[in-house]
Amino acid sequence: xxxxxxxxxxxxxxxGGCVGYFYGSNLILDKVIFPARGADxxxxxxxxxxxxPWLFLFPALALLCLYLAYPVFATAxxxxxxxxxxxxxxxxGNYSAMFAEPKFVESLKNNMxxxxxxxxxxxxxxxxxxxxxxxxxxxxxxxxxxxxxMAISFVGASVIFKLIYDSRDAxxxxxxxxxxxxxxxxxxIGSFLLLRVLPAxxxxxxxxxxxxxxxxxxxxxxxxxxxxSLTIAGRAIGAAVALFLxxxxxTWLVGxxxxxxxxxSPQVWLQKPYWNSYxxxxxxxxxxxxxxxxxxxxxxxxxxxxxxxxxxxxxxTRSRSSSRSRCRRSWAPSSWSGPRSPSPC
Amino acid sequence: xxxxxxxxxxxxxxxxISVVALVLLWVVPTFGLLVSSFRTGDQIVxxxxxxxxxxxxxxxxxxxVEGAEVALDGAFVIEGRLFTSATDLLAWGTSSVQPxxxxxxxxxDLGEGVTLTVQADGAYVLTSPVTTIGTRLPRIFxxxxxxxxxxxxxxxxxxxxxxxGQSIGQAFLNTLTVAIPATVIPILVAAFxxxxxxxxxxxxxxxxxxxxxxxxxxxxxLALIPLLQFHNWIGIGKGYxxxxxxxxxxGLPLAIYLLRNYMVGLPRDIIENAKVDGxxxxxxxxxxxxxxxxxxxxxxxxxxxxWVWNDxxxxxxFLGTGNDQQVLTxxxxxxxxxxxxxxxxxxxxxxxxxxxxxxVFFSMQRFLVRGLLAGxxx
Numbered sequence: 209x210x211x212x213x214x215x216x217x218x219x220x221x222x223x224g225g226c227v228g229y230f231y232g233s234n235l236i237l238d239k240v241i242f243p244a245r246g247a248d249x250x251x252x253x254x255x256x257x258x259x260x261p262w263l264f265l266f267p268a269l270a271l272l273c274l275y276l277a278y279p280v281f282a283t284a285x286x287x288x289x290x291x292x293x294x295x296x297x298x299x300x301g302n303y304s305a306m307f308a309e310p311k312f313v314e315s316l317k318n319n320m321x322x323x324x325x326x327x328x329x330x331x332x333x334x335x336x337x338x339x340x341x342x343x344x345x346x347x348x349x350x351x352x353x354x355x356x357x358m359a360i361s362f363v364g365a366s367v368i369f370k371l372i373y374d375s376r377d378a379x380x381x382x383x384x385x386x387x388x389x390x391x392x393x394x395x396x397i398g399s400f401l402l403l404r405v406l407p408a409x410x411x412x413x414x415x416x417x418x419x420x421x422x423x424x425x426x427x428x429x430x431x432x433x434x435x436x437s438l439t440i441a442g443r444a445i446g447a448a449v450a451l452f453l454x455x456x457x458x459t460w461l462v463g464x465x466x467x468x469x470x471x472x473s474p475q476v477w478l479q480k481p482y483w484n485s486y487x488x489x490x491x492x493x494x495x496x497x498x499x500x501x502x503x504x505x506x507x508x509x510x511x512x513x514x515x516x517x518x519x520x521x522x523x524x525t526r527s528r529s530s531s532r533s534r535c536r537r538s539w540a541p542s543s544w545s546g547p548r549s550p551s552p553c
Numbered sequence: 554x555x556x557x558x559x560x561x562x563x564x565x566x567x568x569x570i571s572v573v574a575l576v577l578l579w580v581v582p583t584f585g586l587l588v589s590s591f592r593t594g595d596q597i598v599x600x601x602x603x604x605x606x607x608x609x610x611x612x613x614x615x616x617x618v619e620g621a622e623v624a625l626d627g628a629f630v631i632e633g634r635l636f637t638s639a640t641d642l643l644a645w646g647t648s649s650v651q652p653x654x655x656x657x658x659x660x661x662d663l664g665e666g667v668t669l670t671v672q673a674d675g676a677y678v679l680t681s682p683v684t685t686i687g688t689r690l691p692r693i694f695x696x697x698x699x700x701x702x703x704x705x706x707x708x709x710x711x712x713x714x715x716x717x718g719q720s721i722g723q724a725f726l727n728t729l730t731v732a733i734p735a736t737v738i739p740i741l742v743a744a745f746x747x748x749x750x751x752x753x754x755x756x757x758x759x760x761x762x763x764x765x766x767x768x769x770x771x772x773x774x775l776a777l778i779p780l781l782q783f784h785n786w787i788g789i790g791k792g793y794x795x796x797x798x799x800x801x802x803x804g805l806p807l808a809i810y811l812l813r814n815y816m817v818g819l820p821r822d823i824i825e826n827a828k829v830d831g832x833x834x835x836x837x838x839x840x841x842x843x844x845x846x847x848x849x850x851x852x853x854x855x856x857x858x859x860w861v862w863n864d865x866x867x868x869x870x871f872l873g874t875g876n877d878q879q880v881l882t883x884x885x886x887x888x889x890x891x892x893x894x895x896x897x898x899x900x901x902x903x904x905x906x907x908x909x910x911x912x913v914f915f916s917m918q919r920f921l922v923r924g925l926l927a928g929x930x931x
Binding site: 214218219222223226227230231234238257258260261262264265267268269271272274275276277278279280282283286333336337340341343344347350352353354355356357358359360361362363364366367368369370371372381382383384385388494497498499502503506 | 565568569571572575576579582583585586589597598599600601730733737741742743745746749750753754758761768771775776777778780782783793794797799802803805806809834835859862863864865885896899900902903906910911913914918922925926
């Protein structure tokens with residue numbers, strides 16, 4: 209059978225089965241097991257109402273247990289066995305072998321780098337985009353376009369950026385956008401300004417910003433106003449992240465100022481040690497900035513986080529301009545009003 | 554806003570320009586792919602997509618002189634054309650070492666009295682004192698400027714004909730086959746569970762909600778090996794049934810969480826009135842809750858659909874690699890490996906695979922935003 213037809217059949221069977229299950233089990237409960245008539249009518253209704261929630265929950269709980277809860281334990285259990293050899297129990301042998309592998313330690317470090325840099329960059333760009341687009345008339349269109357990569361798969365994004373980072377022999381014309389721009393630089397004064405001074409200034413100001421943000425996070429602790437231990441831990445982590453970012457940015461600053469720039473020869477961007485991670489991170493930042501922008505924009509305007517929460521419980525709007533503009537320029541205004549909360553506009 | 558604009562026009566301009574720059578930065582990569590997907594393969598590799606509207610200077614692949622030999626004034630002449638399209642010859646040569654040795658109209662001496670003339674419009678004349686039949690005729694290396702050329706052939710090619718063993722059209726159908734049931738089933742299952750968790754009283758409800766929210770953090774990578782073993786054990790192996798179940802399982806915590814949060818916010822009066830009037834829970838659910846929860850259902854449906862459509866990992870694990878099961882993302886990964894240099898194929902395929910998510914995204918954006926703000930991100 210053709211898979212599309214099969215899918216159609218499955219949709220019908222699956223949906224019909226689900227509806228049939230819910231309807232039928234309710235019917236059986238009310239009419240057969242605990243019928244609401246005869247001597248025990250009242251007790252039966254109560255009993256049926258005690259059972260009914262579990263009828264509604266059963267398919268979801270069964271799937272959750274089988275597909276999410278069970279695998280957690282099964283994976284943990286499987287990780288203690290030697291599946292390459294005779295399948296015997298080897299305790300933490302797999303883990304020690306994993307940490308002994310230099311590739312694993314390297315990838316763990318890379319993961320940490322991604323974990324710090326990508327959210328920081330996406331949030332930073334998202335905040336910038338939210339602040340800027342909230343102030344202009346065509347902000348909704350701009351938001352929509354910046355948000356668009358959220359819908360693109362990682363595989364699609366990798367093809368898109370393959371076209372950006374593509375590198376070819378110097379004799380051929382470059383079809384990668386980045387290399388085409390790169391080949392425009394010839395080492396003159398313009399190159400010096402655009403490739404040394406401008407990036408250095410940007411990185412230096414970013415570095416200063418990160419250090420200042422880290423200081424803002426840690427300052428209450430130095431003044432003895434720590435709060436509870438959870439807050440202290442949060443502040444410590446925040447400061448550590450800021451410090452790490454500052455260290456990376458300082459490395460960048462040195463790199464930007466001292467890197468030997470090979471003008472006129474196309475660069476293989478994704479094979480440059482250290483920097484290639486960042487070229488790949490750029491793809492993820494490109495995808496996720498829109499997400500940060502939408503959340504931050506909503507927060508800055510003081511619209512409710514969830515449709516279910518009434519408007520009055522939200523934080524007061526930050527500034528006069530945002531409260532005044534909320535009704536008129538709220539992005540996709542009809543989407544904020546749930547069935548109960550009428551739009552104030 | 555008007556007041557800001559009125560007070561500080563310079564600042565407003567700075568904001569406008571920054572937004573334009575930001576939007577360009579975010580749109581240009583995708584736009585480049587779109588433009589490339591409509592260019593011919595030759596044009597894509599001969600110039601960047603941003604030059605798509607200008608004339609292309611392009612080294613043609615070598616063309617061997619061929620044609621009927623005519624005896625003329627004691628010499629043997631072959632006439633022919635290098636190309637028939639609206640192309641302008643810029644330079645030509647007869648060896649790969651010096652492909653630009655001659656200008657259009659020049660006559661090249663090929664030795665032993667053989668001469669070759671190539672005109673700007675591509676017409677060439679080979680003259681030889683002895684007959685050339687049975688000898689190897691020279692090759693012409695031409696550099697030409699070709700006008701911009703756009704085509705939809707890339708799309709018809711990738712959709713209909715097999716690439717890397719499978720056509721994109723087939724992969725498209727397979728992806729649809731995965732995505733639709735994997736979107737519909739979790740919604741249905743989750744809606745009932747969410748109603749029970751929101752509006753039915755039973756012991757342990759709060760704990761159950763907490764547990765389900767806790768399951769949100771389980772990374773699905775953790776589940777792959779045990780689940781595949783489980784699928785093999787119950788005999789469904791790799792196939793559509795398995796991936797539908799897997800996507801349903803992975804999507805449920807989010808669906809239940811989203812829908813329950815929404816349903817809790819529905820007005821209590823309506824539900825209690827219905828109960829007083831003798832409606833059963835099943836009736837309340839289907840007649841009142843479901844219609845009122847439409848926005849939440851829609852936003853989850855979009856999220857789940859985008860997630861399933863764009864998924865590569867789950868499909869790699871739970872689906873086979875045959876023609877009848879390979880999905881778009883998997884197909885694209887194969888193409889990048891085997892046809893990585895064929896940009897016209899790659900760009901058209903990639904655009905086919907991202908077209909549906911983009912369409913869903915732009916047409917249902919407000920639901921997507923609402924779902925996002927309700928905390929729906931994997």
